[in-house]
Amino acid sequence: MTAPRVVTTREELAEARRTLPGRVAVVMTMGALHEGHAVLIRTAQRHADHVVVTVFVNPLQFGPNEDLDRYPRTFDADLAMCARAGADVVFAPTVDVMYPYGDPLVRVSAGPLGERLEGAHRPGHFDGVLTVVAKLLQLTRPVVAVFGEKDAQQLALVKAMVRDLDLGVEIVGVPTVREADGLALSSRNAYLSPDDRRAASALHRALSTGELQEARAVLDAEPAVTVDYLELVDDETWTEMSDGTTIARLLVAARVGTTRLIDNVSVHLGTRPVG
Ligand code: PAF
Numbered sequence: 001m002t003a004p005r006v007v008t009t010r011e012e013l014a015e016a017r018r019t020l021p022g023r024v025a026v027v028m029t030m031g032a033l034h035e036g037h038a039v040l041i042r043t044a045q046r047h048a049d050h051v052v053v054t055v056f057v058n059p060l061q062f063g064p065n066e067d068l069d070r071y072p073r074t075f076d077a078d079l080a081m082c083a084r085a086g087a088d089v090v091f092a093p094t095v096d097v098m099y100p101y102g103d104p105l106v107r108v109s110a111g112p113l114g115e116r117l118e119g120a121h122r123p124g125h126f127d128g129v130l131t132v133v134a135k136l137l138q139l140t141r142p143v144v145a146v147f148g149e150k151d152a153q154q155l156a157l158v159k160a161m162v163r164d165l166d167l168g169v170e171i172v173g174v175p176t177v178r179e180a181d182g183l184a185l186s187s188r189n190a191y192l193s194p195d196d197r198r199a200a201s202a203l204h205r206a207l208s209t210g211e212l213q214e215a216r217a218v219l220d221a222e223p224a225v226t227v228d229y230l231e232l233v234d235d236e237t238w239t240e241m242s243d244g245t246t247i248a249r250l251l252v253a254a255r256v257g258t259t260r261l262i263d264n265v266s267v268h269l270g271t272r273p274v275g
Contacts, residue, residue, distance in 0.1 A: 004053070004087040006079065009097055013139055016089045022049030026142040028133060031055040031092075032072035032187035033081040036177040040146045041085035043174050047144040053082050054136050055092040060103070061128030072190050091140065098135065107131040108165075110157050113238050117251060118153050118262065121228050129154055130161050137169055145169050150176040150184045152249055152264045156238055176263070178204065184263045196257040199224035206230070207250050207265040215250060228253040228260070235266060245269060 007013045017024070025048035027040045033055075044051040055078055062068035075092065082090050110119065110126035119126050137145060147155045159171045177185045182204030183197075192200055202225050206218035212232050219227050233239065235247040251264040 020050040025144040033078045036185035038085040044146045050088040052089045053087040058132040191259040226255045
């Protein structure tokens with residue numbers, strides 16, 4: 001196990017990047033790494049010769065009343081996780097390094113999909129995500145970028161951005177890593193009290209039904225869970241299901257105590273959920 005090289009400035013990153021021959025993959029994170037991130041890093045290794053992990057809590061993707069200030073910051077543990085998982089370089093810039101001219105005047109627009117589902121509850125969130133993802137792709141220059149399917153709408157939008165803006169990088173999605181009771185691993189799980197943690201398992205129980213009404217009934221039976229949205233969309237178009245829909249995605253966002261969680265599964269129509 002070799003410790004990854006840690007760089008914090010653009011110059012250090014450019015220098016470190018020059019020392020990485022062959023194919024480079026990037027895993028972008030906001031830190032507070034967990035086993036789900038380790039799986040992303042190990043997947044990245046299979047697609048490339050070297051892996052760069054970015055650790056940056058991006059203010060641009062947080063709304064005014066969201067958890068930017070209390071977002072968990074665990075850098076030493078993150079580095080240990082990166083070392084165990086086999087990352088070569090960790091890029092951990094400050095806000096000033098990422099946004100040296102202050103809030104960017106020009107941003108990537110996530111378009112109509114960016115305003116639905118998660119975007120309807122978090123206005124501007126996906127513009128902030130895509131802007132930082134585009135910048136991190138420019139700075140790290142990978143051939144592959146690996147993202148988790150837990151943030152399925154983010155993954156769909158990153159793929160659309162890469163396609164629509166000809167960014168020339170392969171985007172690889174990785175299935176969600178779950179606790180034994182099905183709860184999707186998330187940095188925000190750290191906020192859950194023991195009671196919240198028990199209630200949070202209702203999200204995956206609901207999704208496992210693979211059916212909107214049954215899922216709603218599971219969530220309604222758990223008083224500690226307040227649903228923001230529960231929707232079934234066509235997995236290809238991310239719009240309403242049609243007669244041609246063969247694979248759908250069942251998505252949920254809910255608040256458990258003060259913690260907002262999201263999760264999703266893929267549903268092969270006529271079968272049980274698979275994701
Ligand atoms: O998924 C995340 O952790 C973030 O949205 C990302 C992709 C690192 C951009 O800040």
